[in-house]
Amino acid sequence: MWPLYAAGFTTAFGAHGIAANLGGHSDDAVTSLLVLGGLLALYDGAEVLLKPVFGSLADRIGARPVMLGGLVAFALASAAYVVADSPAWLWAARLGQGAAASAFSPSASALVARLNPAARHGRAFGSYGFHKSIGYTLGPLLGGVLVWAGGLRLLFVVLAVLGATVALWAAVAVPHVPPLPKQRQTVVDLARRLADPAFLRPTAALAAATAALSVGVGFLPVSGAAAGLGTVATGAAVSVLAACAAVVQPKAGRALDEGRLGTRAGLTAGLLATAAGLACAMLPGLAGVLLAAALIGAGTGLITPLGFAALAASTPPERLGRTMGSAELGRELGDAGGPLLVAAVASLATLTHGYAALALLIAVGPVVALIKSARNTAENATENTA
Numbered sequence: 191m192w193p194l195y196a197a198g199f200t201t202a203f204g205a206h207g208i209a210a211n212l213g214g215h216s217d218d219a220v221t222s223l224l225v226l227g228g229l230l231a232l233y234d235g236a237e238v239l240l241k242p243v244f245g246s247l248a249d250r251i252g253a254r255p256v257m258l259g260g261l262v263a264f265a266l267a268s269a270a271y272v273v274a275d276s277p278a279w280l281w282a283a284r285l286g287q288g289a290a291a292s293a294f295s296p297s298a299s300a301l302v303a304r305l306n307p308a309a310r311h312g313r314a315f316g317s318y319g320f321h322k323s324i325g326y327t328l329g330p331l332l333g334g335v336l337v338w339a340g341g342l343r344l345l346f347v348v349l350a351v352l353g354a355t356v357a358l359w360a361a362v363a364v365p366h367v368p369p370l371p372k373q374r375q376t377v378v379d380l381a382r383r384l385a386d387p388a389f390l391r392p393t394a395a396l397a398a399a400t401a402a403l404s405v406g407v408g409f410l411p412v413s414g415a416a417a418g419l420g421t422v423a424t425g426a427a428v429s430v431l432a433a434c435a436a437v438v439q440p441k442a443g444r445a446l447d448e449g450r451l452g453t454r455a456g457l458t459a460g461l462l463a464t465a466a467g468l469a470c471a472m473l474p475g476l477a478g479v480l481l482a483a484a485l486i487g488a489g490t491g492l493i494t495p496l497g498f499a500a501l502a503a504s505t506p507p508e509r510l511g512r513t514m515g516s517a518e519l520g521r522e523l524g525d526a527g528g529p530l531l532v533a534a535v536a537s538l539a540t541l542t543h544g545y546a547a548l549a550l551l552i553a554v555g556p557v558v559a560l561i562k563s564a565r566n567t568a569e570n571a572t573e574n575t576a
Protein backbone atom coordinates (compact mmCIF):
# COMPACT_ATOMS: atom_id res chain seq x y z
CA MET A 191 0.00 0.00 0.00
CA TRP A 192 2.85 2.41 0.66
CA PRO A 193 3.63 3.05 -3.04
CA LEU A 194 -0.05 3.92 -3.54
CA TYR A 195 0.11 6.38 -0.66
CA ALA A 196 3.27 7.81 -2.22
CA ALA A 197 1.41 8.27 -5.51
CA GLY A 198 -1.30 10.23 -3.69
CA PHE A 199 1.38 12.36 -2.04
CA THR A 200 3.03 12.99 -5.43
CA THR A 201 -0.05 14.41 -7.13
CA ALA A 202 -0.86 16.65 -4.14
CA PHE A 203 2.72 17.85 -3.69
CA GLY A 204 3.13 18.48 -7.41
CA ALA A 205 -0.11 20.41 -7.71
CA HIS A 206 0.34 22.73 -4.73
CA GLY A 207 4.14 22.94 -4.69
CA ILE A 208 4.29 24.58 -8.10
CA ALA A 209 1.01 26.51 -7.88
CA ALA A 210 2.04 28.23 -4.65
CA ASN A 211 5.38 29.39 -6.10
CA LEU A 212 4.62 30.34 -9.69
CA GLY A 213 3.52 33.91 -9.02
CA GLY A 214 6.43 35.03 -6.89
CA HIS A 215 9.42 33.19 -8.33
CA SER A 216 9.02 32.97 -12.11
CA ASP A 217 8.94 36.52 -13.47
CA ASP A 218 10.27 35.42 -16.85
CA ALA A 219 7.31 33.08 -17.42
CA VAL A 220 4.53 34.71 -15.39
CA THR A 221 4.24 38.16 -16.92
CA SER A 222 0.67 38.94 -15.83
CA LEU A 223 -2.15 37.67 -13.64
CA LEU A 224 -3.81 36.31 -16.79
CA VAL A 225 -0.73 34.21 -17.56
CA LEU A 226 -0.60 33.02 -13.96
CA GLY A 227 -4.25 32.04 -14.11
CA GLY A 228 -3.65 30.10 -17.30
CA LEU A 229 -0.72 28.18 -15.84
CA LEU A 230 -2.72 27.34 -12.73
CA ALA A 231 -5.71 26.23 -14.81
CA LEU A 232 -3.65 23.92 -17.05
CA TYR A 233 -3.08 21.30 -14.36
CA ASP A 234 -6.68 21.24 -13.09
CA GLY A 235 -8.11 21.54 -16.59
CA ALA A 236 -6.22 18.47 -17.74
CA GLU A 237 -7.48 16.55 -14.73
CA VAL A 238 -11.10 17.57 -15.32
CA LEU A 239 -10.97 16.36 -18.93
CA LEU A 240 -8.84 13.24 -18.56
CA LYS A 241 -9.53 11.59 -15.19
CA PRO A 242 -12.73 9.80 -16.33
CA VAL A 243 -10.92 8.73 -19.52
CA PHE A 244 -7.97 7.20 -17.68
CA GLY A 245 -10.32 5.72 -15.09
CA SER A 246 -12.13 3.83 -17.85
CA LEU A 247 -8.77 2.78 -19.35
CA ALA A 248 -7.75 1.39 -15.95
CA ASP A 249 -10.87 -0.78 -15.95
CA ARG A 250 -10.02 -2.04 -19.44
CA ILE A 251 -6.31 -2.85 -19.17
CA GLY A 252 -5.73 -2.80 -15.41
CA ALA A 253 -5.11 0.00 -12.90
CA ARG A 254 -1.45 -0.89 -12.28
CA PRO A 255 -0.09 -0.20 -15.81
CA VAL A 256 -2.10 3.04 -16.04
CA MET A 257 -0.70 4.18 -12.68
CA LEU A 258 2.87 3.29 -13.65
CA GLY A 259 2.53 5.01 -17.02
CA GLY A 260 1.15 8.13 -15.35
CA LEU A 261 4.01 8.29 -12.85
CA VAL A 262 6.62 7.88 -15.59
CA ALA A 263 4.89 10.56 -17.66
CA PHE A 264 4.86 12.86 -14.63
CA ALA A 265 8.61 12.39 -14.21
CA LEU A 266 9.25 13.02 -17.92
CA ALA A 267 7.06 16.14 -18.00
CA SER A 268 8.91 17.53 -14.98
CA ALA A 269 12.30 16.70 -16.49
CA ALA A 270 11.35 18.42 -19.76
CA TYR A 271 11.24 21.81 -18.06
CA VAL A 272 14.49 21.08 -16.20
CA VAL A 273 16.26 20.48 -19.52
CA ALA A 274 14.61 23.25 -21.55
CA ASP A 275 14.16 25.93 -18.83
CA SER A 276 12.04 28.23 -20.95
CA PRO A 277 8.61 29.84 -20.45
CA ALA A 278 7.10 27.84 -23.31
CA TRP A 279 8.29 24.57 -21.80
CA LEU A 280 6.82 25.58 -18.44
CA TRP A 281 3.40 25.55 -20.08
CA ALA A 282 4.10 22.19 -21.71
CA ALA A 283 5.44 20.70 -18.47
CA ARG A 284 2.48 21.90 -16.43
CA LEU A 285 0.03 20.44 -18.96
CA GLY A 286 1.98 17.18 -19.04
CA GLN A 287 1.98 16.95 -15.25
CA GLY A 288 -1.78 17.45 -15.11
CA ALA A 289 -2.39 14.82 -17.79
CA ALA A 290 -0.08 12.37 -16.00
CA ALA A 291 -1.76 12.95 -12.64
CA SER A 292 -5.08 12.25 -14.37
CA ALA A 293 -3.75 8.77 -15.07
CA PHE A 294 -2.10 7.75 -11.81
CA SER A 295 -4.43 9.43 -9.29
CA PRO A 296 -7.72 7.56 -10.04
CA SER A 297 -5.75 4.37 -10.77
CA ALA A 298 -4.13 4.54 -7.33
CA SER A 299 -7.57 5.05 -5.74
CA ALA A 300 -8.91 2.03 -7.62
CA LEU A 301 -5.96 -0.09 -6.47
CA VAL A 302 -6.52 0.99 -2.86
CA ALA A 303 -10.02 -0.46 -3.15
CA ARG A 304 -8.98 -3.60 -5.08
CA LEU A 305 -6.09 -4.51 -2.77
CA ASN A 306 -8.08 -4.17 0.45
CA PRO A 307 -11.14 -6.11 1.60
CA ALA A 308 -14.34 -4.12 2.03
CA ALA A 309 -13.96 -4.32 5.81
CA ARG A 310 -10.74 -2.27 5.58
CA HIS A 311 -11.75 0.31 2.98
CA GLY A 312 -12.23 3.00 5.61
CA ARG A 313 -8.71 2.57 7.00
CA ALA A 314 -7.19 2.30 3.54
CA PHE A 315 -8.80 5.44 2.15
CA GLY A 316 -8.17 7.25 5.43
CA SER A 317 -4.44 6.53 5.13
CA TYR A 318 -4.46 7.43 1.42
CA GLY A 319 -6.15 10.74 2.19
CA PHE A 320 -3.73 11.38 5.05
CA HIS A 321 -0.74 11.16 2.72
CA LYS A 322 -2.41 13.39 0.14
CA SER A 323 -3.03 15.95 2.90
CA ILE A 324 0.65 15.80 3.80
CA GLY A 325 1.44 16.53 0.16
CA TYR A 326 -0.94 19.50 0.14
CA THR A 327 0.69 20.78 3.35
CA LEU A 328 4.32 20.32 2.34
CA GLY A 329 3.85 21.46 -1.25
CA PRO A 330 3.79 25.22 -0.62
CA LEU A 331 6.27 25.03 2.28
CA LEU A 332 8.92 22.68 0.89
CA GLY A 333 8.30 23.97 -2.63
CA GLY A 334 9.02 27.50 -1.44
CA VAL A 335 12.29 26.40 0.17
CA LEU A 336 13.38 24.58 -3.00
CA VAL A 337 12.55 27.54 -5.23
CA TRP A 338 14.37 29.89 -2.87
CA ALA A 339 17.44 27.64 -2.91
CA GLY A 340 17.64 26.84 -6.61
CA GLY A 341 14.81 28.42 -8.53
CA LEU A 342 11.83 26.78 -10.19
CA ARG A 343 14.11 24.31 -11.98
CA LEU A 344 15.17 22.74 -8.67
CA LEU A 345 11.54 22.14 -7.71
CA PHE A 346 10.97 20.44 -11.08
CA VAL A 347 14.10 18.34 -10.51
CA VAL A 348 12.69 17.11 -7.21
CA LEU A 349 9.33 16.35 -8.83
CA ALA A 350 11.01 14.41 -11.65
CA VAL A 351 13.01 12.35 -9.15
CA LEU A 352 9.92 11.86 -6.97
CA GLY A 353 7.78 10.64 -9.90
CA ALA A 354 10.50 8.26 -11.14
CA THR A 355 11.17 6.91 -7.65
CA VAL A 356 7.52 6.25 -6.89
CA ALA A 357 7.09 4.62 -10.32
CA LEU A 358 10.03 2.27 -9.68
CA TRP A 359 8.80 1.51 -6.16
CA ALA A 360 5.29 0.76 -7.41
CA ALA A 361 6.63 -1.44 -10.23
CA VAL A 362 8.48 -3.55 -7.67
CA ALA A 363 6.02 -3.59 -4.77
CA VAL A 364 2.48 -3.28 -6.18
CA PRO A 365 1.13 -6.66 -7.29
CA HIS A 366 -0.45 -7.24 -10.67
CA VAL A 367 -4.23 -6.79 -10.45
CA PRO A 368 -5.83 -8.10 -13.65
CA PRO A 369 -8.85 -6.28 -15.07
CA LEU A 370 -12.15 -7.99 -14.36
CA PRO A 371 -14.61 -9.01 -17.09
CA LYS A 372 -17.57 -6.69 -17.31
CA GLN A 373 -20.79 -6.36 -19.22
CA ARG A 374 -21.02 -3.86 -22.04
CA GLN A 375 -22.30 -0.49 -20.80
CA THR A 376 -24.23 1.96 -22.96
CA VAL A 377 -24.29 5.73 -22.59
CA VAL A 378 -27.72 5.40 -20.98
CA ASP A 379 -26.32 2.91 -18.46
CA LEU A 380 -23.48 5.31 -17.64
CA ALA A 381 -25.87 8.23 -17.18
CA ARG A 382 -28.05 6.08 -14.92
CA ARG A 383 -25.00 5.12 -12.88
CA LEU A 384 -23.86 8.72 -12.48
CA ALA A 385 -27.36 9.76 -11.40
CA ASP A 386 -27.61 6.93 -8.85
CA PRO A 387 -27.78 8.34 -5.29
CA ALA A 388 -25.18 5.72 -4.27
CA PHE A 389 -22.73 7.56 -6.55
CA LEU A 390 -24.14 11.06 -6.46
CA ARG A 391 -24.30 11.57 -2.68
CA PRO A 392 -20.70 10.71 -1.77
CA THR A 393 -19.39 12.45 -4.89
CA ALA A 394 -21.35 15.61 -4.04
CA ALA A 395 -19.99 15.45 -0.49
CA LEU A 396 -16.43 15.05 -1.81
CA ALA A 397 -16.94 18.01 -4.15
CA ALA A 398 -18.28 20.14 -1.29
CA ALA A 399 -15.35 19.19 0.93
CA THR A 400 -12.84 20.05 -1.79
CA ALA A 401 -14.60 23.36 -2.48
CA ALA A 402 -14.40 24.34 1.20
CA LEU A 403 -10.78 23.20 1.44
CA SER A 404 -9.80 25.26 -1.60
CA VAL A 405 -11.63 28.30 -0.25
CA GLY A 406 -9.98 27.88 3.14
CA VAL A 407 -6.49 27.67 1.68
CA GLY A 408 -7.07 30.56 -0.71
CA PHE A 409 -9.20 33.02 1.24
CA LEU A 410 -8.46 32.55 4.95
CA PRO A 411 -5.10 34.32 4.49
CA VAL A 412 -7.04 37.21 2.93
CA SER A 413 -9.32 37.37 5.97
CA GLY A 414 -6.31 37.22 8.27
CA ALA A 415 -4.55 40.03 6.44
CA ALA A 416 -7.71 42.16 6.57
CA ALA A 417 -7.77 41.62 10.35
CA GLY A 418 -4.18 42.87 10.63
CA LEU A 419 -2.57 39.46 11.06
CA GLY A 420 0.89 38.79 9.67
CA THR A 421 1.89 36.18 7.15
CA VAL A 422 3.18 33.87 9.88
CA ALA A 423 -0.18 33.83 11.65
CA THR A 424 -2.20 33.31 8.47
CA GLY A 425 0.22 30.64 7.27
CA ALA A 426 -0.15 28.87 10.60
CA ALA A 427 -3.93 28.95 10.21
CA VAL A 428 -3.73 27.25 6.81
CA SER A 429 -1.38 24.67 8.33
CA VAL A 430 -3.98 24.03 11.06
CA LEU A 431 -6.54 23.30 8.34
CA ALA A 432 -4.29 20.79 6.59
CA ALA A 433 -3.17 19.22 9.86
CA CYS A 434 -6.75 18.70 11.09
CA ALA A 435 -7.69 17.09 7.77
CA ALA A 436 -4.64 14.82 7.93
CA VAL A 437 -5.26 13.73 11.54
CA VAL A 438 -9.00 13.11 11.19
CA GLN A 439 -8.94 11.01 8.01
CA PRO A 440 -7.32 7.82 9.41
CA LYS A 441 -9.46 8.04 12.56
CA ALA A 442 -12.65 8.40 10.52
CA GLY A 443 -11.70 5.46 8.30
CA ARG A 444 -10.96 3.27 11.33
CA ALA A 445 -14.27 4.21 12.97
CA LEU A 446 -16.11 3.27 9.76
CA ASP A 447 -14.45 -0.14 9.54
CA GLU A 448 -15.15 -0.88 13.21
CA GLY A 449 -18.83 0.01 12.88
CA ARG A 450 -18.63 2.99 15.23
CA LEU A 451 -19.50 5.43 12.45
CA GLY A 452 -21.98 5.04 9.61
CA THR A 453 -21.38 6.48 6.15
CA ARG A 454 -24.55 8.59 6.07
CA ALA A 455 -24.07 9.94 9.59
CA GLY A 456 -20.38 10.61 9.00
CA LEU A 457 -20.93 12.46 5.74
CA THR A 458 -23.70 14.53 7.31
CA ALA A 459 -21.53 15.43 10.28
CA GLY A 460 -18.62 16.27 8.00
CA LEU A 461 -20.71 18.55 5.80
CA LEU A 462 -22.21 20.35 8.81
CA ALA A 463 -18.76 20.80 10.38
CA THR A 464 -17.43 22.16 7.09
CA ALA A 465 -20.35 24.60 6.78
CA ALA A 466 -19.83 25.67 10.39
CA GLY A 467 -16.17 26.32 9.62
CA LEU A 468 -17.11 28.59 6.74
CA ALA A 469 -19.55 30.37 9.05
CA CYS A 470 -16.75 30.88 11.59
CA ALA A 471 -14.67 32.48 8.84
CA MET A 472 -17.18 35.32 8.97
CA LEU A 473 -16.00 36.17 12.51
CA PRO A 474 -13.35 38.89 12.78
CA GLY A 475 -9.80 38.37 14.00
CA LEU A 476 -7.54 35.42 14.67
CA ALA A 477 -10.20 33.43 16.53
CA GLY A 478 -12.47 33.31 13.49
CA VAL A 479 -9.65 32.27 11.17
CA LEU A 480 -8.41 29.50 13.49
CA LEU A 481 -11.92 28.15 14.20
CA ALA A 482 -12.67 28.16 10.50
CA ALA A 483 -9.44 26.32 9.69
CA ALA A 484 -9.98 23.67 12.38
CA LEU A 485 -13.62 22.97 11.49
CA ILE A 486 -13.08 22.96 7.71
CA GLY A 487 -10.11 20.62 8.17
CA ALA A 488 -12.02 18.28 10.48
CA GLY A 489 -15.09 18.28 8.22
CA THR A 490 -13.14 17.48 5.07
CA GLY A 491 -11.17 14.88 7.02
CA LEU A 492 -14.43 13.12 7.86
CA ILE A 493 -15.88 13.32 4.37
CA THR A 494 -12.93 12.17 2.28
CA PRO A 495 -12.35 8.58 3.49
CA LEU A 496 -16.07 7.94 4.04
CA GLY A 497 -16.95 9.23 0.58
CA PHE A 498 -14.39 7.09 -1.22
CA ALA A 499 -15.24 4.04 0.90
CA ALA A 500 -18.92 4.49 0.04
CA LEU A 501 -18.10 4.69 -3.67
CA ALA A 502 -15.96 1.55 -3.47
CA ALA A 503 -18.71 -0.32 -1.61
CA SER A 504 -21.37 0.55 -4.19
CA THR A 505 -19.28 -0.07 -7.32
CA PRO A 506 -18.64 -3.42 -9.02
CA PRO A 507 -14.89 -4.13 -8.86
CA GLU A 508 -14.60 -4.17 -12.64
CA ARG A 509 -15.75 -0.53 -12.82
CA LEU A 510 -13.75 0.96 -9.96
CA GLY A 511 -11.45 2.92 -12.27
CA ARG A 512 -14.29 4.74 -14.02
CA THR A 513 -16.07 5.43 -10.74
CA MET A 514 -12.95 6.82 -9.07
CA GLY A 515 -12.15 8.90 -12.15
CA SER A 516 -15.67 10.35 -12.22
CA ALA A 517 -15.54 11.03 -8.47
CA GLU A 518 -12.19 12.77 -8.89
CA LEU A 519 -13.81 14.88 -11.62
CA GLY A 520 -16.45 15.92 -9.08
CA ARG A 521 -13.70 16.93 -6.68
CA GLU A 522 -11.93 18.98 -9.34
CA LEU A 523 -15.16 20.81 -10.14
CA GLY A 524 -15.57 21.57 -6.44
CA ASP A 525 -11.95 22.69 -6.27
CA ALA A 526 -12.62 25.23 -9.01
CA GLY A 527 -16.25 26.06 -8.23
CA GLY A 528 -15.86 26.87 -4.53
CA PRO A 529 -13.34 29.70 -4.97
CA LEU A 530 -15.22 31.01 -8.01
CA LEU A 531 -18.49 31.19 -6.04
CA VAL A 532 -16.89 32.92 -3.07
CA ALA A 533 -14.98 35.34 -5.30
CA ALA A 534 -18.09 36.18 -7.34
CA VAL A 535 -20.20 36.91 -4.25
CA ALA A 536 -17.34 38.82 -2.64
CA SER A 537 -16.98 41.02 -5.72
CA LEU A 538 -20.66 41.96 -5.45
CA ALA A 539 -20.78 42.29 -1.66
CA THR A 540 -17.99 41.29 0.78
CA LEU A 541 -15.82 38.25 1.45
CA THR A 542 -17.98 37.56 4.51
CA HIS A 543 -20.99 37.17 2.23
CA GLY A 544 -18.94 34.85 0.03
CA TYR A 545 -18.22 32.56 2.98
CA ALA A 546 -21.91 32.65 3.91
CA ALA A 547 -23.01 31.69 0.40
CA LEU A 548 -20.79 28.60 0.28
CA ALA A 549 -21.68 27.65 3.88
CA LEU A 550 -25.40 27.75 3.04
CA LEU A 551 -24.88 25.75 -0.16
CA ILE A 552 -22.99 23.02 1.70
CA ALA A 553 -25.41 22.94 4.65
CA VAL A 554 -28.61 22.66 2.60
CA GLY A 555 -28.24 18.95 1.77
CA PRO A 556 -27.49 17.60 5.26
CA VAL A 557 -30.08 19.86 6.90
CA VAL A 558 -32.80 18.67 4.51
CA ALA A 559 -31.73 15.07 5.12
CA LEU A 560 -31.93 15.56 8.90
CA ILE A 561 -35.40 17.12 8.62
CA LYS A 562 -36.63 14.23 6.48
CA SER A 563 -35.14 11.69 8.88
CA ALA A 564 -36.77 13.37 11.87
CA ARG A 565 -40.11 13.52 10.06
CA ASN A 566 -39.95 9.83 9.14
CA THR A 567 -39.07 8.92 12.71
CA ALA A 568 -42.02 10.92 14.03
CA GLU A 569 -44.40 9.31 11.50
CA ASN A 570 -43.20 5.83 12.42
CA ALA A 571 -43.63 6.57 16.10
CA THR A 572 -47.16 7.83 15.44
CA GLU A 573 -48.05 4.70 13.45
CA ASN A 574 -46.65 2.41 16.14
CA THR A 575 -48.62 4.27 18.82
CA ALA A 576 -51.81 4.01 16.80
